[in-house]
Amino acid sequence: MGLEAICQPRPNIYNPDTPFTNQAIFTHMLLGGLVMILAPLQLIAHVRHDYPRVHRLAGRLVVLAAIVVSFGGFIYIVRHGTIAGPLMDIGFALYGALMAVAAVQTIRFARKGDVRRHNNWALRLLVLLAGSLIYRLHYVFWYLVTGGLWSNEQLTGPFDQVQYFAFYLPYLALLEIWIRRRKVVQRMR
Numbered sequence: 013m014g015l016e017a018i019c020q021p022r023p024n025i026y027n028p029d030t031p032f033t034n035q036a037i038f039t040h041m042l043l044g045g046l047v048m049i050l051a052p053l054q055l056i057a058h059v060r061h062d063y064p065r066v067h068r069l070a071g072r073l074v075v076l077a078a079i080v081v082s083f084g085g086f087i088y089i090v091r092h093g094t095i096a097g098p099l100m101d102i103g104f105a106l107y108g109a110l111m112a113v114a115a116v117q118t119i120r121f122a123r124k125g126d127v128r129r130h131n132n133w134a135l136r137l138l139v140l141l142a143g144s145l146i147y148r149l150h151y152v153f154w155y156l157v158t159g160g161l162w163s164n165e166q167l168t169g170p171f172d173q174v175q176y177f178a179f180y181l182p183y184l185a186l187l188e189i190w191i192r193r194r195k196v197v198q199r200m201r
Contacts, residue, residue, distance in 0.1 A: 040084030043077040043146055050074050051141045055135065062159040071122065071134075075115045078137060080113035096167040096176070103176030110180070111140040132191050139183050147179035 026034055051074050053059060060067045085108045093102040106183065114137035121130035154171060162171035 033088055036084040036087035040081050044081045047074050047141050051138050064116055075119045078115040078141060079112050082108040096172060100176045101175060107180050109144060114140055121166045135187060139187050140180055143180040150175060
């Protein structure tokens with residue numbers, strides 16, 4: 013299988029016999045693209061400080077879209093399954109669940125006025141939102157370096173199986189280490 017196959021949409025995504033599942037996955041993809049555009053804007057200090065209404069409105073859109081994206085993906089997994097079967101289903105469902113939790117916690121702490129916790133959850137959400145892109149980048153780099161070793165068209169090879177979790181869990185772990193380290197440094201001041 014070539015690198016093109018990883019980056020191309022799967023022909024088995026659309027099924028004319030399952031309009032609800034089709035709608036769920038296409039909503040998932042469309043809103044996923046929207047949040048990939050809006051979420052990074054939340055990091056711009058100028059927008060946050062000088063245009064707080066824009067920050068809040070964009071933040072609400074990101075949170076709402078992230079929740080819909082999560083549920084759209086989950087509905088698709090439950091009704092159709094992923095290309096690679098149960099282990100990939102679990103990895104991607106966990107990814108969606110973590111995204112939904114991060115979205116809810118981000119808005120929850122914003123509404124409470126707890127800026128530190130809001131920021132931490134927003135960063136978690138941003139890392140998870142980047143996961144879709146990271147997933148594909150892992151494959152690009154892997155194919156450039158190895159030619160696709162341990163990967164196959166069904167996405168069931170050893171590399172593929174690691175990927176079910178590797179596109180988000182290590183990045184969340186690194187973020188958690190950074191958040192905790194930052195907390196310790198702030199207490200020392």
